[in-house]
Amino acid sequence: MSTVKITEEQLQLVEKLGLVFEGPGLQPAAARVAALLVVSDTLELTFDDIREILNLSKSATSNAINLLLNVHRIEYITKPGDRKRYFRSNLARWKNVMKEKFMDLEKTNSVLKEVVDQRTPATKEFNQSLEEMVSLMRFMNQQIPRLFKEWEKSKS
Amino acid sequence: MSTVKITEEQLQLVEKLGLVFEGPGLQPAAARVAALLVVSDTLELTFDDIREILNLSKSATSNAINLLLNVHRIEYITKPGDRKRYFRSNLARWKNVMKEKFMDLEKTNSVLKEVVDQRTPATKEFNQSLEEMVSLMRFMNQQIPRLFKEWEKSKS
DNA sequence: TTTTTGGTTCTGCAAATAGAGAACCAAAAA
DNA sequence: TTTTTGGTTCTCTATTTGCAGAACCAAAAA
Incomplete structure (x- = not known):
């Protein structure tokens, strides 16, 4: 159970920005993940953070993340002594x-x-x-x- | 039976250009119609010319044409004493x-x-x-x- | 060695898209 | 008045997409 929280308004903004991202060829789930990582106060979210906040299944989360990694829209870091990956928006790209x-x-x-x-x-x-x-x-x-x-x- | 003909290479070019048009949100049939009207030697084609050259059904042809008319990608002219509409690419737009x-x-x-x-x-x-x-x-x-x-x- | 974690992959389904084919229709021609 | 033309609209089906859920798996932890 992740502790990362997000406000109702932020969630709405995720939807809105998600729609913008859907235009140029991103599928809905991936678009929302990408949007979330731009809107969220916490910049680095784990697989499960994302899954819980967006209410996605594991498979959808996995596919969306890998798609975004492939096109370099997001990247991840790791933390010592922590097996999880922390995903964040790749603004530089x-x-x-x-x-x-x-x-x-x-x-x-x-x-x-x-x-x-x-x-x-x-x-x-x-x-x-x-x-x-x-x-x-x-x-x-x-x-x-x-x-x-x-x-x-x-x-x- | 329309007399307008098109070469094999031109048809291939229609496919190629059609794919380019599909990118920015045109559906396949509409994209091909739009492409055809740019590639064809005869600039003004009738409903049936288009249907026959692209091997589309009447419904697909009708929908594609109306879609393109709505977004002003194509336009049509008429000829005196001829009920048909002659469609052509709206290059000016x-x-x-x-x-x-x-x-x-x-x-x-x-x-x-x-x-x-x-x-x-x-x-x-x-x-x-x-x-x-x-x-x-x-x-x-x-x-x-x-x-x-x-x-x-x-x-x- | 067994269990848990952090995912990935497979199977299947529900909804959306795309187009065929036939029925239909209004205006013009015969 | 009937027929033909130039389409439009409706119904149905095949394909694709997008995701859920469950099974699965390797590495790390216990």
Whole structure:
């Protein structure tokens, strides 16, 4: 029986943030675990803390945690003389997660380029619009990393 | 029986682009319809063209088309003395679709702000990292519309 | 050596998604 | 007035997803 407690409002916030996380491809249970580790006053929670607070089964908890570990959204520490793992949000990696999100524009872009390259020349106007899209995406992809750097600089 | 034809390679490209479209929340059939209207040499396809080329049932075709119409990914024209609707990709709206994609960073951001505002002051370092994230997102949200404008200018 | 702990894996089910096929329907054509 | 066209809507089914519960397991503790 874990002693870690969480308020009703915090739980609601976990739901809310969980929904946000569900958007970009996280399944419900994993999204809530990720959210919990951002909202909770106690930053490092054990398997059972998580299970009890979120009312999940062991299997769901295990799967959610391992999924989040795999994509590096969370990490864990251990404590001497304690077999448990203490999970916490991997905030340091969030910036990369954000960058990666932007980067999949590039995937879209490359497929779109393929489409442009094989279009019939007969539809000139359409092709031009499409090329414009490709060019816009490429432009954004170039500029965004620059923005990241700019921001880094501005805060130092 | 429609006369519009499409090559084997184009069909494969439809699949490929369709997968890209499935990512951001389009269901398979709709994603393929959207993709087809970008790949096809003939830019304006009828209900039955689409149905036959993609081998969909009438219901699937109808639902996919209406979904895409609702989110303005496609539009249609009519021809005098012809009851059919001719569907085509709404390229003009793509830029907006892209912008909207960026904008949902803002939703994430506002929830994250809520989280920051109610965190215990005890976890100073963590809170600072979180605030940094919020600030980074805000920064990106400010800069991105500027980038759009900059690009518009650069091509004129 | 047996028991407990901290999980993982397997089995199964309930709900959600996706699409087929047929029935249906209103407007236009015959 | 009847038929055809261009779809829409309803019903049903296959598949996928998401999770519970129980069985299981290796390492550590007793």
